[in-house]
Amino acid sequence: MLLLPLIALFGEAxxxxxxxxxxxxxxxxxxxxxxxxxxxxRAYTLDGYQVGSQVYxxxxxxxxxxNAFTLISTAAPASxxxxxxxxxxxxxxxxxxNLRGRFALWASKDNTTAGRIxxxxxxxxxxxxxxxxxQTLDPFTEMxxxxxxxxxxxxxxxxxxxxxxxxxxxxxxxxxxxSPGGDADTISKLQKLDVWAQLQFSPPIDFDANGISGxxxxxxxxxxxxxxxxxxxxxxxxxxxxxxxxxxxxxxxxYIVEPRGHNHIIPISFQYASRQLDAARSYSTxxxxxxxxxxxxxxRGIES
Ligand SMILES: *[C@@H]1O[C@H](CO)[C@@H](O)[C@H](O)[C@H]1NC(C)=O
Ligand SMILES: *[C@@H]1O[C@H](CO)[C@@H](O)[C@H](O)[C@H]1NC(C)=O
Ligand SMILES: *[C@@H]1O[C@H](CO)[C@@H](O)[C@H](O)[C@H]1NC(C)=O
Ligand SMILES: *[C@@H]1O[C@H](CO)[C@@H](O)[C@H](O)[C@H]1NC(C)=O
Ligand SMILES: *[C@@H]1O[C@H](CO)[C@@H](O)[C@H](O)[C@H]1NC(C)=O
Ligand SMILES: *[C@@H]1O[C@H](CO)[C@@H](O)[C@H](O)[C@H]1NC(C)=O
Numbered sequence: 001m002l003l004l005p006l007i008a009l010f011g012e013a014x015x016x017x018x019x020x021x022x023x024x025x026x027x028x029x030x031x032x033x034x035x036x037x038x039x040x041x042r043a044y045t046l047d048g049y050q051v052g053s054q055v056y057x058x059x060x061x062x063x064x065x066x067n068a069f070t071l072i073s074t075a076a077p078a079s080x081x082x083x084x085x086x087x088x089x090x091x092x093x094x095x096x097x098n099l100r101g102r103f104a105l106w107a108s109k110d111n112t113t114a115g116r117i118x119x120x121x122x123x124x125x126x127x128x129x130x131x132x133x134x135q136t137l138d139p140f141t142e143m144x145x146x147x148x149x150x151x152x153x154x155x156x157x158x159x160x161x162x163x164x165x166x167x168x169x170x171x172x173x174x175x176x177x178x179s180p181g182g183d184a185d186t187i188s189k190l191q192k193l194d195v196w197a198q199l200q201f202s203p204p205i206d207f208d209a210n211g212i213s214g215x216x217x218x219x220x221x222x223x224x225x226x227x228x229x230x231x232x233x234x235x236x237x238x239x240x241x242x243x244x245x246x247x248x249x250x251x252x253x254x255y256i257v258e259p260r261g262h263n264h265i266i267p268i269s270f271q272y273a274s275r276q277l278d279a280a281r282s283y284s285t286x287x288x289x290x291x292x293x294x295x296x297x298x299x300r301g302i303e304s
Contacts, residue, residue: 034063044075044171048164049156052180053077054136055164055172062150069148072156073099075171076136082181086133086201089194093231094147096124096134101141105134106203106214107234114236115204116220117211118143121239130234131198136180142171155193159186 029039030046041059048055053076060071076083083103096105098118105124106115108131116124117137126132134143159182164173187197204213212220219225221238228235240258247257 032058032061032064036064036066039064044166044169048075048172049160050162050164050173050177051156051159051182052161053079053172053177054083054180056153056156056160058153058156060150061153065150067150069146070150070152071144071146072153073142073144075140075142076180077172078139078141079136079180081135081179082203083134083136085181085184085187086131086198086203087187088129088131088196088198089147089152090128090196091194092147092149092152093128094126094132094152095145096126097144098122099142099144101136101138103134103136103138103141103143104203104205104207104213105132105236107132107236108201108214109232109234113204113214114218114234115207115213116236116238117207119239123237123239123242125228125235127228127232127234129232131201132234133201133203135203140171152194155190155195158190158193 027038027040029041032041032046033039044057046057046059048057050056055075057073057075058070059073060069062070074083078101086106096103096118098120100120103118104115105118105126106113107124107126108114109127109129116122118124161178166173184197184199187195188199190197207213208216210220210222212218219241220236221241223241224243225237225241226235227237227243237258242258245257
């Protein structure tokens, strides 16, 4: 379906429009387009927004997704404090996926409070009206998430203490920075950006050896993690412990699909977004893991 726009894209670019237009129309961009079109971004080449010691980047924004969702990435060092003060979003459904390092995530709703230690590949779903917070735990921690509907990046444009660019593509800057969580005064004034502070919430930090706090007796990395029964209940899925399905593709490659969310919750599924990110990453790493080679990786990331 996207083949036509792609051909149009390259067709036009090659038609005597000069070098500047070629660059402008390149599939690989360093600035997210302000409208819907196919594109790819190399890891860490996007300018970031610094909030304390954290750097936020937005490979997909409201404008670049037709307001469907925002793809948000957070790169940060370990912190002795919460990464955001406890809060609720009334209109936005948020997802947390661990790409690197470790972080703790808490979600609290309907009298159930659950905390988990996330290692790479673990996933957490935070529906609307769920009190949540996180804390980064490793020297280089990176999380990525889909927030829908689109446009949530506006919050970080507002909160940023500095714009962040690195000529060496460092994920985040070194140095002493203010604590990332934000102060209670600021966070309490952000309701127009869909942040509803829950400063009375105190995240339980008594994690057991299995990485569970709050809902003691729950299953994490010792049994099957079920997806939530509906679109309003928070849930966590550890890498390798979720439901699995065998998928057969037309290229004779069979692979295991491990959905980390319901399509009916997230109109554009999380796998779409993580694949898009994988596709972007394959340019810089040359690692074409998904699922059948480099060329299709690039295209799949954009076509899906
Ligand atoms: C979240 O809570 C607010 C305030 O109670 C309510 O207006 C809104 O509909 C809720 N959102 C969802 C998706 O349930
Ligand atoms: C939460 O607890 C309160 C007080 O015990 C109770 O009234 C309420 O029904 C509970 N809510 C849910 C969704 O279980
Ligand atoms: C970041 O850059 C934008 C656009 O140039 C500018 O409007 C904004 O003030 C900058 N933010 C900070 C915190 O310096
Ligand atoms: C960072 O802060 C610590 C503690 O205040 C201080 O000892 C150290 O010199 C600071 N480092 C830099 C690079 O400013
Ligand atoms: C999983 O581990 C938790 C401790 O973190 C424990 O309470 C729970 O019973 C275990 N569940 C299973 C199915 O082993
Ligand atoms: C799939 O496998 C069959 C049987 O080995 C083969 O005939 C066919 O060409 C393969 N299709 C692709 C797309 O590789």
